[in-house]
Amino acid sequence: MSSITAGSHAHEHESSATHASFISTYVFSRDHKIIGLQFLFSTLLWFFVGGLLALGIRWQLAYPWTNMPIIGKMLFPGEGGQISPEFYTTLFTMHATVMIFFVIIPILAGAFGNYLIPLMIGADDMAFPTLNMLSYWFMWPAFFLIGASFFTAPYGAGGGWTSYPPLSVVNEAAPGSASAQTLWLLGITFVGISSMMGSVNYMTTIIQMRAPGMTMFRLPLTIWGMFITAILQAFALPVLTAAGFMQVMDRLLGTGFFLPEGLIVNNSIPASGGGQPLLWQHLFWFYSHPAVYIMILPAMGMVSDIISCFARKPIFGYKPMVYSISGIAGLGFIVWGHHMFVSGMNPVLGMTFMVSTMMIALPSAVKVFNWLGTIWGGKIEFTTPMLFSLSFVSMFIIGGLSGIFMAATPVDIFIHDTYFIVAHFHYVLFGGTAMAVFGAIYFWYPKMFGRMMNEQLGKVHFFLTFIFLNGTFFTMHVLGAVGFPRRLADPYHYDTFQHLMPMNRFMTWCAIGMVATQVIFAFNFISSLFFGKPVGRNPWGCNSLEWSAPSPPGHGNFDFQPVVYRGPYEYGHPDATKNHYPQIEPPPENPTEVPEH
Amino acid sequence: MGRFWSLLFLAVPVLGVGVFAAAMMTDSWPLHNHWLPRDVSEKGYVIDNLFNTILYLTGVIFVGTSLALFWFLWKYDGEKNLGPVRFLHGSHTLEVVWSIIPAATLLFIAIYQMNAWADAKIDRPGTRLAGADGRMNTEDDLVEFQLPIAQVTGRQFEWRIRYAGRDGVVGTSDDVHTVNDLHLPVDEEVVLQIKSDDVLHSFFLPNCRLKQDVVPGMKQMVWFKPKEVGSFDIVCAELCGWGHYKMKGRMTIQSRKDFDQWLTDQERIQQESSFALSEEE
């Protein structure tokens, strides 16, 4: 606040701030930056929780049925801290739920979307600030519901994050998670409502509130990623919400959308029938496949910005990048069936979905080639955000290519529901999105808090994370090739998989190392809040609009009216005096004209 | 430091290829047998070949792009590259080239797979009979499908197997029942009917490259032709509740003679009606 020094707008704010209470300023704030930070802190905490859940899973896989360190005793006092199979199903269900719905989706759209969209397009706030505030506070019911679901006695939701019926609908099928499953579904519904509010806001803001001269094709790719994501959410989410409600009704009212006739589960016969379990899978994946892109597109955008900035060179093929984002989004709606190749869906459909799925690799390939094109011929600065972004590219290559195996239907017969797919989506989501998010945090941290994070610690954090990440996830491909199935509490009683235990131990220790490494990050993050080097507006020498605002920006963001003269990637421009050429800097020959693109 | 980081990124393709290569040489330490399990189905090689084809294709792309990434990082390190950057916004030609080449490759992969998929999931074994017009090999040929040798029912948490018995039809009183113990004759096309009593399961035979989710309310057929004698795992590959991990079955492939003998033995055991013999297998 005190850093806002110029402009009558800011002065107005200051006078009002003295009257505004702490609650309206920092808790129920309608300022997109506060909301963004609220999202950021909430999701980072959940990220930690999700990581610990993952360690629980890994412990069981490395040392099945042995006493679990630290938390074992309080969970299973009578059993000597031995993990129980129900708890294992709860663990992986909750790990996926937390990571997907509380970390990846809200940290991209909620945290960075909120923080960056108005700043990068030159607006003073979102189009609907109150809606924006609500989108954050609707996450809290979800936090509590999922938390309650986890702590529901005796065991939390155990239907997997995909919540396939009848397992998730018939109480007797997963009896430990009877009411927990309902809580889980309601929690997911709240996440959906929150995302929906956000997506409406982002779309409107990006379309309506761009600064003068900020044409659609001068938007940074981050904004394009967020924009397309918002559209995806707006179209796909209602399906999940509806399907979720159908499942809640199946559970509570016995409607039987997803239950066929004649089940006998745990010696009881469900009252309803006449439904079809595959219906849920269709509805679920109709949302959740686009959701996969919701989880990666904004990260791709942010990575593009960071790479271009630190290669000191324009992004290679800006428009193809935009088209490929749109292409991924469009194709994303017609490929959901590739999750269901062996589900019992008509196999003829498998052929159609195989072709469309193969096609989605194409825009992804275009993006990778463009990132390579961007660093080609640049002057690369190996800063921490750059390293994380480069690792995004490197890991995304692996994650993208392993996707082709799954897309090929006959190969998918073998590797479906094995660790091959676990490797694939962890490469995309952890190696990809999470690494991009780390990069983005290091990159925008000075803007958010006015201080730099420690570069040395950042590089150590990157190095260890990168090593442990590959140690944990690359080996999963090999396990997948043996057919090692997911979600098994004890795979080693199968002769086929018995010899895989040493490999799993290696992975577990890598995973423990990976989580431990994040302590460095947490330390860096918190200590930099207090002792970080204070910085000015543009510490990295970047072009896009947010770097023209104060660090941290005050209420209303800009202390001047930004006017945009060019695209965001004009690094190393021959006309420019510096090696970057900010979007707000007028061209030397005609400083007043706002050029049309 | 730029050099160091470039080498770190070089390590990705080097170690990646290394791990896969070590895994593919199935008897190398420490990745002993960390590769596709022994294939005992006649058509299993098709899936293995496709897997390998895609592996080589993607491997080339992986190594290519990763090396390019390394090389660009090495060469254009800001500390070493003192010249001006190449100020360019892209190349239309390049974009077209690297769109069309992957597109063609991917389409090729997709179409190349169709037959394998159809063999595995669509064309159920059977005999073709003359059609309505009385002629063979026409569009309207009738197919008399091969009857299943056994019915495999998934339930929480076991595989209940029911052999057709003497009359060749599953569901009659002469059926032979076993739990988690599937015996099959070698070198014969085997059709199994799979169904579920309660929730979703997945009938997974890693050694036969066969997997099919078992959906309650549906009876599905799976088929394959075992080509080797031995004993192999039946795995459940779809989350079916807390006991998912323990749905272990055993598939024993044996010669027709042994199989018939086994089935007769099972039938006899199932008819056990005196105490003296109760300690039998």
Next chain:
Amino acid sequence: MLCYLQPCLTSLGESNPMKRLRIFWALLSMPMIGLVTGCGTESPDFRVNNVYMEKISRELDVKFAGQRQEDVYTALTAMFGTPDLPVVTGGEDAGVSDVLSVENLHLAAGPVIKDYEAGKGLYRQHCAHCHGVTGDGYGPTAKFLNPYPRDFRMGTFKFKSTPVGYRPTDDDLTRIVRNGINGTAMPSFKEMLDSGQIDAIVDYVKYLALRGQTERSLISLSGDYGYETPEETTETQAELLSKEVLVDEILGAIVEEWTSASETATEAEGRDPVYDFSSPEFDQSELDESIARGQQLYYGAGACVTCHGPTQLGDGQTTDYDNWTKDFFGEAAKVADAELLDAYLTAGGLPPRNIIPRNLRQGVYRGGRRPIDIYWRVKNGIDGTPMPAASSQLTDDDVWDIVNFVLSVPYQSLSQPADMPEFVRDRN
């Protein structure tokens, strides 16, 4: 959360680094304290039979606490050791070696060894999460299984060759571990364990049953003793904690029940007519007659109809309870008595469930589908349940007729209507 600190920091100003440092350390120390105070694991212990103590304390009007309880469990620990180190002290005198081998116990007991191949800790790896470390049927998974996992502590087992009130034979237990129990959560361990390991598990189950039975005897015996004055306590301890009482009287009697089990198994003559399709003597009409006679007996002298219902759907008598529930609530199972139920649940009992007669039309036979298995069920009844033994008025042939009828029920047209469309979707 931390974002709220940002303005506070700013307001503290750059001039007060000490204060900032303090806030920083406060923040950092919080998770650290949490981590340091986190506790390690410890080996599990046998759970106390609270339900039975509650029952005895109600019957005899005594309190199971303090010295009385401690003496019971001192004796029990001295006799049977801990889950990690099972022993049967004084076992030689009681003849326990006829019942189980102590080497087998060590194979089955203890924590799961981290080297999976070593195959130790079998019980905790395969059994404990349902049956509990104590064998009390109260593992973490137990409460939502239907039926509940068996509580071994009464020494009562359902599917066996011996009559009601007798212990099962080794073969009976082995058969259950090998084949599992169809229609319940008890899986087949045939593919998972070799026969030596199954023997070890069976011995361990017997060990837990011996321990549980001893625990019950000790509890009910100690209820008779006084603990009111110090002198009384000393006297009681001298008497109760003596070899004569513990080994000779209690353990000896229990071991005797187990050693004699194999002699009490019910023998059965081969069935007539032999229901063997491969046999040349097989005569369908003979079988049909036998089934018809069995049906008569089902409705008549066998009295099966009263529980299994006129349509064999198991809907006749559905309000009864099994012996594990009746052990506390009494034969009339006064489960509706709220005070009693509350005391039972507080003591750690699983919520009582009705025991439902088998639906014979499903073709699911828990104790095995061999005719001999069904024969034992009909002839001996099912221990621990309301299922009575066939009247001694019925001849063996009558019992076989009932067996034939029971085996034919799932294939009657009522069970498998021929002309009704199947509800399932048939692919291909």
Next chain:
Amino acid sequence: MLKRFWMICTLLPLAFFAGCSGSPEADFVQVNSAAVEELRTKLASSGSGTETDQQEEAGPSGYATLKGRFALDGSPPPQIKLDISKDPAICAPGGKDVFANDVAVGPNGGLANIVIFANGVNEDWVHDSAKPGRTDEVIFDQKECVFLTHVVGIQTGQPMTVLNSDPVAHNLKVSTTFNQTIPEGKSVPFVASKELNSPEKMSCSIHPWMTAYLLVRNDGYFAVTAEDGSFEIPNLPAGVELEFRVWHERLNGIKGDLQVNGSAETWKKGRFEMTLEPSQDQELNVVLPAAMFN
């Protein structure tokens, strides 16, 4: 204040993973390991140490009969109506109400179906007439879904015939030891092999309201009070202290304040001690207050 609130909110999950909750102590008992070791050594040692210490007790100086009567003082408690849920035509003909009749009060307040027996009588002291091996048959019948004998006492090895005089099948379930069907109009034999320290419940799983009790004793020193509350146990060893146990269905062991032979006494745990005079009948008239049954 608010700051702290948010801190707590967000640190809660963390605290869960790091912290430690107390284990439910009630499920486990801490035993003294030294005491366990000591006892274990004692148990493992060969031979039975206590046997030699035992002193030979003086034998009985003769035999005597204990006879008397149990009576109720006050108005009998209300009867419990049974829920006849099966075969009403046979079990409750004409739709009549059937009562549990667990407190059967006869003439002059006499209490029937009270069990009294001598516990732990040294085998050597048992009079010939009370020795095990009785062969006279006990008939245990049931009609209109009621066990005609409500409490039956037998000696081990003594044959009992379970009759079914109803036109429906019954089964007889004796706690955990016996469970057999009795077809309509038929009978099955029953022989008890194990002594019981208190009567066990017998029931019919088909008609779950049917109850009766069975006492099995090695010696013949037991009695069940008749309709008028009277009982008689002959040939009890006299001159030695005997422990008697008294049991009633609703009360289990009879305990509390009551009147014995006119004077007030308090019984604990349903038992009392008594030494009989040789060759002399001992009277035992017990009056139970009605409040005991509420």
